[in-house]
Amino acid sequence: MSAIFTDHQAALRDEVRKLLTDGTIKGFIGYARGRDSYHPAPAIVTRPDQVDGLILDQFCIFGLTKYLLDYIFEDGKMGIVAKGCDSLALQRLITDHRVSRDKVHVIGLPCAGVINAEKVAQLGLGNVQKVTDKGASFLVEGDKGSRELAKTEYLWDKCLWCEHHNPAVADSKLGPEVENVAMKPRDYSDIEAMENLPPAEKAAYWTRQFSRCIRCYACRNVCPACNCRECVFDIADPRWVGNTVKLSEQQMFHFTRAWHVAGRCVDCGECERVCPMELPLMKLQHKLQKDIVKLFGNPKPFEPSEVEVLGQFRATEDPEEFM
Amino acid sequence: MRRVGVFVCWCGSNIAGMVDIEQVKAAAAKMPNVVYVEDNKYTCSEPGQAAIQKAIKEQNLDRVVVAACSPRMHENTFRRTVSGAGLNAYLLEIANIREHCSWVHPDKAAGTKKAVDLVRRAVYKVAKNVPLQRASIDVTKKALVIGGGIAGIQAALDIADAGQPVVIVEKTPSIGGHMAQLDKTFPTLDCSACILTPKMVDAAQNQNITLMTWSEVEKVEGYIGNFTVTIRKKARHIDTTKCTGCGICWSKCPAKLPSEFDLGLGQRKAIYVPFPQAIPNKPVIDEKNCIYFKTGKCKACQIFCPAGAIAFDQKDELIEEKFGAIIVATGYEQWDPSPYGEYGYGRYKDVITGLEFERLVNASGPTEGKIKRPSDGKIPKDVVIIQCVGSRDEAKGIPYCSKTCCMYSAKHAILLDEKIHAHPYVFYMDVRTPGKGYEEFYKRATEEHHATYIRGRVSKVYQKGDKLVCLGEDTLLGKKVAVEADMVILASAMVHQPAASKLAQTLGISYDQNHFYTEAHAKLRPVETNTAGIFLAGACQGPKDIPETVAQASAAASKAIGLLSKAKLETEPLVAQVNEGICSGCLWCKPICPYKAIDGKVIKERIAGGKTIERTVASVNASLCQGCGACTVACRTGAMNVLGFTNEHILAEVDALCL
Numbered sequence: 001m002s003a004i005f006t007d008h009q010a011a012l013r014d015e016v017r018k019l020l021t022d023g024t025i026k027g028f029i030g031y032a033r034g035r036d037s038y039h040p041a042p043a044i045v046t047r048p049d050q051v052d053g054l055i056l057d058q059f060c061i062f063g064l065t066k067y068l069l070d071y072i073f074e075d076g077k078m079g080i081v082a083k084g085c086d087s088l089a090l091q092r093l094i095t096d097h098r099v100s101r102d103k104v105h106v107i108g109l110p111c112a113g114v115i116n117a118e119k120v121a122q123l124g125l126g127n128v129q130k131v132t133d134k135g136a137s138f139l140v141e142g143d144k145g146s147r148e149l150a151k152t153e154y155l156w157d158k159c160l161w162c163e164h165h166n167p168a169v170a171d172s173k174l175g176p177e178v179e180n181v182a183m184k185p186r187d188y189s190d191i192e193a194m195e196n197l198p199p200a201e202k203a204a205y206w207t208r209q210f211s212r213c214i215r216c217y218a219c220r221n222v223c224p225a226c227n228c229r230e231c232v233f234d235i236a237d238p239r240w241v242g243n244t245v246k247l248s249e250q251q252m253f254h255f256t257r258a259w260h261v262a263g264r265c266v267d268c269g270e271c272e273r274v275c276p277m278e279l280p281l282m283k284l285q286h287k288l289q290k291d292i293v294k295l296f297g298n299p300k301p302f303e304p305s306e307v308e309v310l311g312q313f314r315a316t317e318d319p320e321e322f323m
Numbered sequence: 324m325r326r327v328g329v330f331v332c333w334c335g336s337n338i339a340g341m342v343d344i345e346q347v348k349a350a351a352a353k354m355p356n357v358v359y360v361e362d363n364k365y366t367c368s369e370p371g372q373a374a375i376q377k378a379i380k381e382q383n384l385d386r387v388v389v390a391a392c393s394p395r396m397h398e399n400t401f402r403r404t405v406s407g408a409g410l411n412a413y414l415l416e417i418a419n420i421r422e423h424c425s426w427v428h429p430d431k432a433a434g435t436k437k438a439v440d441l442v443r444r445a446v447y448k449v450a451k452n453v454p455l456q457r458a459s460i461d462v463t464k465k466a467l468v469i470g471g472g473i474a475g476i477q478a479a480l481d482i483a484d485a486g487q488p489v490v491i492v493e494k495t496p497s498i499g500g501h502m503a504q505l506d507k508t509f510p511t512l513d514c515s516a517c518i519l520t521p522k523m524v525d526a527a528q529n530q531n532i533t534l535m536t537w538s539e540v541e542k543v544e545g546y547i548g549n550f551t552v553t554i555r556k557k558a559r560h561i562d563t564t565k566c567t568g569c570g571i572c573w574s575k576c577p578a579k580l581p582s583e584f585d586l587g588l589g590q591r592k593a594i595y596v597p598f599p600q601a602i603p604n605k606p607v608i609d610e611k612n613c614i615y616f617k618t619g620k621c622k623a624c625q626i627f628c629p630a631g632a633i634a635f636d637q638k639d640e641l642i643e644e645k646f647g648a649i650i651v652a653t654g655y656e657q658w659d660p661s662p663y664g665e666y667g668y669g670r671y672k673d674v675i676t677g678l679e680f681e682r683l684v685n686a687s688g689p690t691e692g693k694i695k696r697p698s699d700g701k702i703p704k705d706v707v708i709i710q711c712v713g714s715r716d717e718a719k720g721i722p723y724c725s726k727t728c729c730m731y732s733a734k735h736a737i738l739l740d741e742k743i744h745a746h747p748y749v750f751y752m753d754v755r756t757p758g759k760g761y762e763e764f765y766k767r768a769t770e771e772h773h774a775t776y777i778r779g780r781v782s783k784v785y786q787k788g789d790k791l792v793c794l795g796e797d798t799l800l801g802k803k804v805a806v807e808a809d810m811v812i813l814a815s816a817m818v819h820q821p822a823a824s825k826l827a828q829t830l831g832i833s834y835d836q837n838h839f840y841t842e843a844h845a846k847l848r849p850v851e852t853n854t855a856g857i858f859l860a861g862a863c864q865g866p867k868d869i870p871e872t873v874a875q876a877s878a879a880a881s882k883a884i885g886l887l888s889k890a891k892l893e894t895e896p897l898v899a900q901v902n903e904g905i906c907s908g909c910l911w912c913k914p915i916c917p918y919k920a921i922d923g924k925v926i927k928e929r930i931a932g933g934k935t936i937e938r939t940v941a942s943v944n945a946s947l948c949q950g951c952g953a954c955t956v957a958c959r960t961g962a963m964n965v966l967g968f969t970n971e972h973i974l975a976e977v978d979a980l981c982l
Contacts, residue, residue: 073930073934073936073938096907096909096911097907097908097909097910097923097939098907098908098909227907227909228905228907228909228959228960229905229906229907229908229960230904230905230907230960231960232959232960232961235905235960235961237971238961238970238971238974239974240961240970240974260959307914308911308914311911311914311915311957312914312915313914313915313916313917313953
């Protein structure tokens with residue numbers, strides 16, 4: 001399972017340059033260097049001479065697919081680079097009929113896990129020069145030192161149980177596919193622990209969490225399942241949820257959002273990652289996932305499909321004796 | 324500013340007994356937009372309604388709230404009242420302060436408080452109401468009757484007599500149903516076939532009736548007045564236009580099989596009509612058992628058929644037809660008493676069911692009406708009839724009473740005495756004879772025909788020589804009894820058709836825990852289902868005897884006739900509506916709609932920069948939509964609204980109750 005994104009950077013640039021030159025795409029959504037070597041930034045290039053600004057490295061965690069919504073009414077195709085998890089997000093947009101598959105050129109990026117930059121940035125390694133895959137660990141070499149970091153400790157949590165290492169939607173792929181096995185099984189033990197708490201403790205926990213929300217909507221804006229043309233939280237009339245900073249409004253906001261993406265969440269974890277207040281938002285989604293698995297027997301509720309568990313009427317096949 | 328009038332009903336003491344009307348009035352008067360408040364002892368009475376109309380005119384009201392009983396009772400009444408005074412019928416809201424309040428609360432202070440809340444909810448909601456208009460849809464003037472037993476035949480005849488075309492779909496080769504299998508009928512003992520066959524012939528000859536036997540309903544789409552039904556016409560392998568029903572084919576057919584019509588007591592051929600008076604009198608070929616279909620050889624029927632009517636290559640046909648009304652008359656099945664191992668049904672040949680006895684005693688049956696024991700053909704002298712086999716037994720059978728067994732057991736007792744002077748012993752739990760002439764009939768069995776009725780259950784039946792010993796208890800005497808019988812008849816229960824639930828799902832109607840179809844209201848709407856335009860007749864709704872079945876069939880027919888005689892149907896305007904401006908076109912609503920009323924459509928839109936784009940939005944077919952609201956909860960944006968129950972309405976109600 002050796003795959004370092006940086007190894008594919010040149011190939012990516014070549015392919016994007018070719019696609020832009022031959023007119024296959026009119027723009028490409030990728031990554032560029034951000035404020036430091038740990039934080040890439042999204043970049044949209046439209047001319048071949050901009051292509052050398054694109055980068056790929058082991059810190060490219062965030063998905064880019066939601067930028068596609070900015071181009072749905074424009075002519076021509078957009079190109080995009082997508083890891084396995086990003087391809088689920090893209091599938092979400094496609095099955096929600098928000099993005100048309102034939103208007104996207106997807107360069108797939110097989111991925112064996114992305115390093116949690118926030119953890120590495122604490123280690124004082126300085127600007128990262130090189131990352132090498134050592135099997136169970138990554139060797140990260142910075143200009144102020146280098147460290148070998150165990151994957152189980154330094155990858156993003158979602159990468160550890162990921163079963164979508166290779167993009168499901170892709171027009172071409174960078175490098176060979178990687179072995180598609182989870183490093184540890186997906187388990188909902190933290191959710192079970194929470195379920196078993198006394199109601200008062202649960203309520204206290206979530207009150208503490210939601211009271212910290214600043215209603216910045218970053219969770220909504222980054223979420224590929226939050227793709228409505230107009231979000232219910234932005235509609236003034238009828239205003240289901242007020243937008244003042246007030247506990248009851250915050251709770252209503254988070255519950256509504258959780259239910260709006262229930263059964264549609266692709267488990268990318270971006271809501272939780274981008275939350276400036278570090279709310280454990282994925283706990284809500286994992287609880288819903290766990291329930292869907294149990295109640296509807298769908299083992300992978302985070303994989304978008306044409307017929308969604310919570311999006312159909314099947315009373316006529318109701319196995320219940322009573323209708 | 325609206326001008327809302329609130330009318331609080333006492334409903335005699337139904338409401339006034341548990342709700343302080345004066346307090347409700349005082350509170351209502353202070354609610355926003357309310358300009359007039361009045362109370363009435365019975366608002367639904369003529370003076371009550373006149374008061375509303377008077378107030379609308381004099382007080383210039385533009386919205387009305389009636390605080391009374393459930394909208395299921397009188398919403399339509401009051402809609403007519405307000406529209407009679409010139410207001411749109413949908414500018415009315417009902418606050419249910421009876422079923423939701425006075426009837427369920429024991430505390431007057433709390434009940435009053437809740438009544439005030441319910442009125443406030445309605446006042447807030449009615450302010451958001453807008454005038455809605457009913458549309459009209461065409462009615463397909465044709466009825467479908469599913470099932471060709473006595474219920475279906477009667478319903479079809481009544482509809483046809485009213486001048487409307489009707490199609491009977493029957494799954495077996497002939498119409499007639501269970502009634503054709505019976506010998507005599509209680510309480511008059513007239514011959515079942517003699518009274519049924521004229522009706523069968525009438526049905527066959529009636530210009531307005533089309534018989535589709537050996538056919539089944541496969542798919543039902545659409546709605547009241549406009550059902551589209553797909554019927555599978557199973558391959559008969561007979562060209563019915565050529566067949567004369569002469570019978571040579573089945574006399575020549577070499578494949579002998581147990582006859583379903585005779586419940587396995589007699590035989591039929593692989594090409595057969597189920598019984599001599601079958602209608603149509605045209606055979607079917609049983610593909611599974613026909614030697615030609617199994618081996619590719621034989622064709623005896625084809626060789627001998629003088630009309631050249633055998634068509635081995637016939638295939639099932641799917642016929643799609645439109646109907647305005649559907650009557651479900653699929654009847655019942657006799658319960659298989661095998662779970663009562665102690666009675667030995669299936670083990671002892673001479674233990675038979677009630678329906679099997681009907682075939683034994685019937686002149687067209689396997690013994691030509693001679694009552695002979697199935698085992699050795701001897702004429703039985705002592706016969707035990709066991710009642711409630713399956714019925715009223717939650718452990719082994721079914722919880723309900725099958726209603727007909729007491730009477731048919733009395734009939735069997737009479738026939739046994741009358742025909743072969745056998746002595747009938749009837750083991751019973753209760754004898755239930757509510758019906759005209761029924762008690763007298765039961766008395767006739769005991770007094771004139773000397774049937775011995777023993778109150779108690781039989782615990783065991785076992786063979787002793789050529790006798791069947793029935794051990795039981797006479798609970799009236801409190802002692803054990805043992806009757807040595809030559810034959811045992813089990814009065815087995817009436818249960819649902821095996822495919823009843825499947826058909827219910829096809830039709831979109833509901834059924835109860837016993838798989839009998841559910842009527843819309845147990846007392847007041849006994850032949851309607853909850854799906855508009857679909858009616859029930861006969862034992863598919865619950866165990867029934869013939870008179871009851873016929874009465875219900877005629878009732879269902881009159882409902883269907885009423886529907887078909889309308890030039891147009893008015894539709895409810897309370898349907899879903901799409902706010903295209905905010906609809907994302909995700910179409911999550913489409914698979915969720917139970918009525919297939921939603922589809923995507925492409926709209927053109929000018930966007931910033933002057934460019935015109937095309938995008939997909941949801942679109943509702945208003946005549947298919949039933950206003951259930953499933954789409955509105957599926958829509959995250961809130962682009963779907965059920966008119967009369969919009970997001971705005973609901974939020975106003977929440978505000979009224981919670982703020």
